Amino acid sequence: MTGHDGDMERTFAALPPAHGRGFARTWWGQAWLKALEETALDSGQLKAGRRLARAGAVGAVSVRPGRITAVVQGRDRTAHRADVLLEELTGEQWDRFLDMAVERAGHVAALLDREMPPHLVEDAAATGIELLPGMGDLDPECGCGAWDHCGHTAALCYQMARLVDQDPFVLLLMRGRGERGLLDDLQARGTAPAGPPSERSAAAEAEGVDAEEAYATGEILPPLPAVPQLPAGPGLPPSLDTETPPEPGVAPAALEFLAARTAAAAHRMLTEALRSGHEQHAVEAELTIGQDAVRLAAGSPDGDSLVGDSPVAGVAERLAEGSGRGREGLEIAVRAWHLGGVAALSVLDEEWTVEGETLARARAALETTWDADERPSLRAKGNRWTVVGAQRQLRLGRDGRWWPYRRERSRWVPAGGPAQDPATALASAGVTASEEPGCG
Known part of the structure; x- marks a missing residue:
């Protein structure tokens, strides 16, 4: 068996209760549940398993080749180790699967998107490989001593359906290959030279051409075109004003x-990306x-x-x-x-409480910016200082700059850009000493 050692076991934290939702929404997740429901002989145990899984009684689920394991707490609060076994694919079967997947790049892309399209399963079945379990393939083992599927193993299977739903690689791991090892094998096969083994060995031993030397000769590729100039402005989008009426709700x-x-x-x-030094600027949130x-x-x-x-x-x-x-x-x-x-x-x-060193700096700025006989009377609330007797206000930004505001139609509105000192900011809002009778 190939694969990375750390790739051959995955543990999933206990999932929250599944109240009000099904255990499987994808067709492959439903196929997993169908294999369980066709295997179990006692429908009552299936119902008990569904109740336990919905209640969140299944602990962390460990997935390894051929086996899944979890501790399940029964209705009587007794915890039992539950295992469900699934036969692994043989090395020869994996070779056929990998050859098939390499020939159809869409299969690999679908798996990377955490999907298992029907044609992937059908193509695998055509080569004699059953990826999804069928009737009788899910073999239970439980510490409670049951010889068939009990509520504990059924609950584990229902929980496993949610995991398989989210990531088909979980199912492939049960079949014997971890995600990283599987992708490495696919990459190795996808880049291997075609032809019989003897030809492959000869191709592998052939001396290649240094890429830098090849480009330096200028004989392999034509010169690259010049970098296009930045357009003077953005292009105009196509008009959607057509004779075809839009669908309801579309404007x-x-x-x-x-x-x-x-x-x-x-x-x-x-434009910004082409400027010199752009890579040194922080990315905007x-x-x-x-x-x-x-x-x-x-x-x-x-x-x-x-x-x-x-x-x-x-x-x-x-x-x-x-x-x-x-x-x-x-x-x-x-x-x-x-x-x-x-x-x-x-x-x-935002209205926030100014405290500590920030508050000390703000007070110092307010006291030292004006002369004593010109300083307006201010009433503070959070990061906002309102001029008493005038419809003007200063707001302190979290970056230490002051922003002027004025009152219009009973609402505070911005009256200008920021300034490093409060007097400049307040002046841009139109406040002077003569406007405030309480100054001085």
Whole structure:
């Protein structure tokens, strides 16, 4: 038997109870259960096994070639070791399976996608290999002393169906090959020279040509074309305005908008990637759905905001709903996005407690930025300092920058970009000493 030693046993943590769901959703998982249900002589034990598996009574499941093992707790709280055996494929059968899989690359791709298509099983059966168990193939052993499938081994089989459902390689491991070893064998066969063994040996011994020397001669491949220039702007997506009516729930204008925004984002990312030193910059965190809705609303491909009178029917309403802010809240969020992107959006949404060294630095900045007779009177709440008697506010971002806000229609809205000192930020919001009668 070939394969990596650490690849020949896998242990799966106990799965949570399976209330309200079936044990097998894929056809190969259902085939596993069919083999169990056709083998067991006592339907009552199958029902008991289903109840135990649904209740989460099956412990960690160990899968090895030819055997699965778990400790199952019965209804009386007594724990028993349960084993289910499945015959391994012989070395000759594995050779035939590997030869068949190499000839059909789609089989390997399906397994890597954690799928077991019917044609893979059918092609294997055509070569005399049964991958899935049949009636009588699942042989039970249990510490409770039962000679046939009992509630404990049935529960183990039902739990195993969930594992096989998620990863067909689990079943192949029971048949005798671990995933890593199987893929290594497939790779070795896929890259081996064709022909009889004698020809293969000769080909393996033939001296090759150094790749660097081959390219240096310039006689094997034509010169590579020049790197294409960066387009001046993103391309235009195709129009979806056709005579064919759209399917219910599909908005062609919204799809055109998203396609145009995607093209614009791709062009921007390519522009940044081609800049010198781009590889040294940190990768931006992925936006949440709400943040991405604000980003989309903040600008169409031609730079026009979608808030207000939207040029694309229904898009603004969809984005307002998707962001969870409503139309007015989205307009305020778009204003913040234009001022500072994700950082400005966080300042708009988050109210946090300023403590420790951060609080000390903030107080020092507020006390030293203005002269004593010009300092406005401020009322603090969390990271927000509101000017007493004026509809103005300072917000401290988590990066230490100050953001100005003003009150409009009973809501606080961003009034400018960030600044390193609070006086500059507050000045951009229109606050002066003369506006605050309590100053001085």
